[in-house]
Each structure stands twice: as structure tokens, then as C-alpha cells.
Amino acid sequence: MAYQRGKPKSKKGQFFGPYPSGWAVRESLNLMQKVFKLRQCDNNYFRNRTRPCLQYQINRCKAPCVGLVDKDEYDQDVADTRQFLDGKSQQLIRTLIKRMEAESAQLNFEQAADIRDQINHLRQVQEAQSADRGAANADIVGVAEQSGSFCFDVLFVRGGRVLGHKSYFPNFKLEAEKEDYLADFLGQFYIKLRDSRDFPAEIIIPVEYPEADVLAEAVTEVSGKKVTIKHRVRGERNDWLELANKNASMSLESQLASKTHSLHRTEQLTYLLSLPATISRMECFDISHTFGEETVASCVVFGSAGPLKSEYRRFNVKGITSGDDYAAMHFALHKRYKNLKEHPENTPDVIIIDGGKGQLGIAEDVMQELSLQHIPLLGVAKGISRKPGLETLLYQGVELNSKGNEAALLLIQQIRDEAHRFAITGHRQRRQKARQKSTLESIPGVGAKRRSALLKFFGGRHGVMEAPVDELCKVEGISRKLAEQIYEHLHPN
Structure with missing residues (x-):
């Protein structure tokens, strides 16, 4: 068993889903290992095994790779897994009960105990997922509004099981009623993003609006199957709707709190750097390599409300001496800003360099070459102990005293750590790809x-x-x- 992002194209096999997140997929695979003990390894690993791996030792795999399980038994486990993923867990439990009774009647008490444990696991999962008798396939849309900001939370139910949820924070530019915002969101979610969408049989919404029937017809045409939109629901579906609304409210509160903290930190950093206007865009650079191998530079972008991940960039550094961080920094900065004058709207209010006087000096040289010396540069040098909070801030040729500006220092640490994470992730991917190459x-x-x-x-x-x-x-x-x-x-x- 394995998981795939996006819609399956040419791959063979049976696919189940959708799942709202990678976490939900991994949790389901983890459950499969506990209950059915199916192998999780890829085919190359499977074919080359000569003895059972650790998964067999911890009782999470029956080791079909070395023939420690009968083919008929393993085929039955695969069939049971399919039945469970199809949402037929009640039928599966009834079947397992019959098998347990049959094994017990034949005095195979050990096998009967294993089946009993499977039944208990499945019942616990059913309780956690609030299974519905009707085995519904539905998306339940919750909504919350506060201070002009909106959050829509979509609860995914497939085969009567709650698979998870996902929150969305659309940015509406025009003043309108809540019903109009909901219609706009649903149109984006189900029509414009249809290539990556698995359509349910019904969509349950928190408020009624006149064009619901029109949208239902459009979604039906796009999906190729009958999709209904409901507003008034009872019983289990009403519980799901309340849960979706609660999720939306909690997510929005968390989002607004995060934005408030970010804005406070940004204002304090503006004060620390004595800038004339509040910072609205910050960019930070870092370099990552292993003894000069596969050098990667990262550029992360933050706004006043937090990271702008869609604008992150990585640069595969080429044409320099291995291990020369100064040359790598020059390469990345020149690559990033050589065309900035053609797109002045992307000009950062401050550029943060992860490094000491040497790296900061290189950055100053590049800005001078590109006639961008008006952009403030802030160097973040690690202290002797290399502990967070003890960094040296270099700005306009002097060391800054951050005492009393702890919020600004926390923001700098956050941006610097994000640049480091983004750089080292790209470096590891590039290094692994190079080492796998024949x-x-x-x-x-x-x-x-x-x-x-x-x-x-x-x-x-x-x-x-x-x-x-x-x-x-x-x-x-x-x-x-x-x-x-x-x-x-x-x-x-």
C-alpha cells in the first residue's frame, strides 16, 4: 500500500480517497498495519528481502516477502482492507465475527484472539470517526466571520466516515453578504479547481442562498454525477455542520491571533531599524551545502502578517568554488535582484542575510552593482554559543542592541530559521538526487x-x-x- 498526491493517471491499482491531508493518509496506513498487517514497502525492497524486516518483528507485517504467511490468508487480508476502505466496515465486522466464532469452534483460540483484536480496533475507529448509518459521501462547509475576515472549513465525509477537514481563508475584495461570499467560495472550490477535486454526492452548507440550485447543476455537469446542495439537515448531518462551523471559528481565531502577533513584531522591527514606514515585505537569504556539495541558496519572503510561501525561491548555485559561501551568496542575490527594477512592486523593505560581516559585505557589493543600495540590509550573525536569542545584528555598519525589542528579535529568528529550513530541504533533495544517479x-x-x-x-x-x-x-x-x-x-x- 502507498499513497499518491493528485489524481491517479497511468498507475495501476485501486485508489481510495480523497483524504484532506497527508496526515490523514499516514494515519490510515498506520491503521492498516495494526489491523491487517499489510506490507508498506515498495516493490524493489519487497523483491530483494531475504529475511523479515523490523515491521514483522513489531507485529505490523506478516512478511509475505519471505513466505511467512499463506497466500490465501494474505489475499483475505487484502480483501478485508479493500472492504474497510470502501466504507463497508459494519459488513466487515460481521464477517470477522463469524470467522472468530468458526476459529473458536475448531479450538484455534490464538487465531480467534487475533480476529477479536481486529474487531476491537475497527470498532474504536468507527467510534472516533462517527460513522453514519447511511454511509454518506458529503462535504460539509462551515463558515466563520470576524473583523471582516472569513474562514470556510470543509469537513470531508466518505463512506460515512469523517476523513478530516481543511480550512480556507479567501480574501474577498468587495463588500457583500455572507451568502454571496459562500457562493463565491463554492464556485472557486468546486468549479475552478475541479481537476484536483473528488466530488461528493451532497454538499451541506451553513446558510441558504437562491443560486444554490444553479451551482448544484454546474457541479453535477463538471463532476459527471448527481450532486445536491442542502441547507436544512438533521441528525448526524446537523452534528457534522455544527462541527464544521466550530472548526471554522477556531481556525479564524487562530489566524487572526497569528496576524496580530506578526503585525506587532513587524512594527517593533520597523522601530528597531528606524525605518520611516512600517515594513510590509522582508526577504531573507541562506546557503546550505555539505562540504561544498550541491550548494543551494534559499530566499524566503515574509509580509506584515507572516510568511508568503508562494513567493519562496531556491537557487541551485553553479559556477563557484565548492564551499565558497561568499560566492554562493553573491550568486543568489544577483540572481534574485538583477531584474528588480523591471518589477519594482516586489522591492523588499529590508533584506536579511544569515551571516556575519563577510556575507553582509558581499550583499552590499551586489546591491551596489545593481544600484539597489537604498534597500536596507540586516545581517544576523550567530553568537559563539550559536544559541537562539544570542545572535549579533549588524545594520548600517554597527551592531544593534535588541534589548527591549524581543518581539522584533523573535521575528528575525523566525525568518532566519525558515530560510535555513527551506535551504537545507532543497539541498538534501538535490544531494539525494545526485547520489542516486548512476x-x-x-x-x-x-x-x-x-x-x-x-x-x-x-x-x-x-x-x-x-x-x-x-x-x-x-x-x-x-x-x-x-x-x-x-x-x-x-x-x-
Whole structure:
């Protein structure tokens, strides 16, 4: 079992969903391991096992890779899992009860106990998910409004099970009634984003509006199946609607509180830097590499209300001496701001550099080259102990005293840490990709077919590495000249 983001295209297999978040998917996979003990490894790992892995040792897999489970038994576990994911948990529990009774009648008490544990797990999950007798497939939309800000929370119910929820904070620019805001949100959610949407049989909304029938027809046409929109609901559906409204209210309060804190911190940073107007845009740079390998620079963007993640950027640093952080910083800043004059609306109010006087000096040089020296630069140098809160702030050639401006310092730490996280994540991805790349892929004249022929002839990469030129010539499609090139590439010394 594995999970996939987006709609399945060419992959084979049966797909279940949608799930509102990666957490919900991982939680379901975790449950599958506990209850049905299906393997979670990929096919390559599965085919190459010679003994059971740790999942078998902790009783979360039956080790089909080494034949420790009967094929019929494992096929039954797969069928049970499908039934559960299809929302037929009540039928599954009844079937398991019959199996438990049959095993007990045959005095197979250990097997009966295992089935009893499965039943208990499934019942606990049912209680947690508030299963509905009607096995509903519905989206329940909750709404909350405060201080001109709106939050819509969509509760996802599939097969009568609550799979989770997700909150949305649309930015409405025109004054209107709540019903109009709801109609606008639903149109965006189900019509414009239809490529990534799994449509339910019914949509339950918190307030009634006249165009609901028109929207239902449009969603039905887009989805290819009958979709109804309901406002007045009772019983279980009303409980779901109350839950969605409560989720929306809590999410909005949290969002507004976060914005208030961010605005306070931004105002204090403006005061600390003695800027004439409140900061509305900050950009921070960081460099990440491992001993000079696969250097990546990051640029994160924050507004007065917090991070603007859609505007984050990474730069794969090229053409510099490995490990030269100054050159990497020059590369990233020049790449980022060389066309800034053509798009002045993206001009930051302050640029934060994760580094000491050296990195800050490089930033000043780049701004001078690009005639952008009017943009304030703030350097954040780690202290001797490298502990948060003990950084040295460098601004306009002097060290700033942040005492009494703790909120501003917390904002700087947050931005710096986010830049570091974003940089190191990109570096690790790039480094992993480079290390997974076959040594043979970089040999001129050796394409996919010749690589495959070499690997098959010598039984793997290690065999190719040890093969002399005379042996390399024996491979179909490899001439003497090409064999010499391959050998020289694999043995440069």
C-alpha cells in the first residue's frame, strides 16, 4: 500500500480517497498495519528481502516477502482492507465475527484472539470517526466571520466516515453578504479547481442562498454525477455542520491571533531599524551545502502578517568554488535582484542575510552593482554559543542592541530559521538526487540501452566497475574505443 498526491493517471491499482491531508493518509496506513498487517514497502525492497524486516518483528507485517504467511490468508487480508476502505466496515465486522466464532469452534483460540483484536480496533475507529448509518459521501462547509475576515472549513465525509477537514481563508475584495461570499467560495472550490477535486454526492452548507440550485447543476455537469446542495439537515448531518462551523471559528481565531502577533513584531522591527514606514515585505537569504556539495541558496519572503510561501525561491548555485559561501551568496542575490527594477512592486523593505560581516559585505557589493543600495540590509550573525536569542545584528555598519525589542528579535529568528529550513530541504533533495544517479549515466556515448546491456552482462554496477577493457568489448553495442572511454571514465586515476 502507498499513497499518491493528485489524481491517479497511468498507475495501476485501486485508489481510495480523497483524504484532506497527508496526515490523514499516514494515519490510515498506520491503521492498516495494526489491523491487517499489510506490507508498506515498495516493490524493489519487497523483491530483494531475504529475511523479515523490523515491521514483522513489531507485529505490523506478516512478511509475505519471505513466505511467512499463506497466500490465501494474505489475499483475505487484502480483501478485508479493500472492504474497510470502501466504507463497508459494519459488513466487515460481521464477517470477522463469524470467522472468530468458526476459529473458536475448531479450538484455534490464538487465531480467534487475533480476529477479536481486529474487531476491537475497527470498532474504536468507527467510534472516533462517527460513522453514519447511511454511509454518506458529503462535504460539509462551515463558515466563520470576524473583523471582516472569513474562514470556510470543509469537513470531508466518505463512506460515512469523517476523513478530516481543511480550512480556507479567501480574501474577498468587495463588500457583500455572507451568502454571496459562500457562493463565491463554492464556485472557486468546486468549479475552478475541479481537476484536483473528488466530488461528493451532497454538499451541506451553513446558510441558504437562491443560486444554490444553479451551482448544484454546474457541479453535477463538471463532476459527471448527481450532486445536491442542502441547507436544512438533521441528525448526524446537523452534528457534522455544527462541527464544521466550530472548526471554522477556531481556525479564524487562530489566524487572526497569528496576524496580530506578526503585525506587532513587524512594527517593533520597523522601530528597531528606524525605518520611516512600517515594513510590509522582508526577504531573507541562506546557503546550505555539505562540504561544498550541491550548494543551494534559499530566499524566503515574509509580509506584515507572516510568511508568503508562494513567493519562496531556491537557487541551485553553479559556477563557484565548492564551499565558497561568499560566492554562493553573491550568486543568489544577483540572481534574485538583477531584474528588480523591471518589477519594482516586489522591492523588499529590508533584506536579511544569515551571516556575519563577510556575507553582509558581499550583499552590499551586489546591491551596489545593481544600484539597489537604498534597500536596507540586516545581517544576523550567530553568537559563539550559536544559541537562539544570542545572535549579533549588524545594520548600517554597527551592531544593534535588541534589548527591549524581543518581539522584533523573535521575528528575525523566525525568518532566519525558515530560510535555513527551506535551504537545507532543497539541498538534501538535490544531494539525494545526485547520489542516486548512476555513475554510468555521466559517460558520453552510453545511453539507456547500453547501460542496461552493461549491467545485465556484468550483473550490476560493481561488476562494470571491475571489468577490464577486453571484457567491456564483449558487451553488445560496445566498441573497443567506447570500452576504453568507459574504463577511463570509471578509473580516472
